[in-house]
Amino acid sequence: AQSVTQLDSHVSVSEGTPVLLRCNYSSSYSPSLFWYVQHPNKGLQLLLKYTSAATLVKGINGFEAEFKKSETSFHLTKPSAHMSDAAEYFCVVSDRGNTGFQKLVFGTGTRLLVSP
């Protein structure tokens, strides 16, 4: 089965400094990986996805992630944090299973705190 591990439950940064949210994955085949963001009392929004093409994936709001097969990692970064980035971030892997249909397997989440 596919799984992801988010290495930090909380990350605190100052506004204008870089953001790094870490994620390692476990997969028996070439994975599909995603980062979702969830603002308080809001639904989940897709930030970016890895499609087995380019290993450096650019998403919305200045976020990007790099797929590193040798390290089984898919870390999320942003050069400069903004106050509006404060939210819960989920690293997600797609699991095809035996039926051919895909389900999403979520990590436990990383809460990003941004201070002025």
Place this chain on the structure above:
Amino acid sequence: DAGVTQSPTHLIKTRGQQVTLRCSPKSGHDTVSWYQQALGQGPQFIFQYYEEEERQRGNFPDRFSGHQFPNYSSELNVNALLLGDSALYLCASSFASGTPSYEQYFGPGTRLTVT
């Protein structure tokens, strides 16, 4: 273009009761998945419906059941509610015939509180 919609937004039920949550997928999508998100945790996959049939299921008891209608909308039913069923229930829609990297679009969720 309407996204994924869910109703109701909030719900309070008593232990032992039954509840039905509803979801309308994004226009053009034919597959609906349901997830449970307990407080402080990541969403957990409950089950997925395509062509009005349950296609795969997560590790949830039979108290959790669902249905998909010909217009692709879906219901999640939970019987004999337990306190531990209190959570945010998320619906996601997608194309079943999408590429391996297909996306699921999420609704805002239904907050269920069991007292």
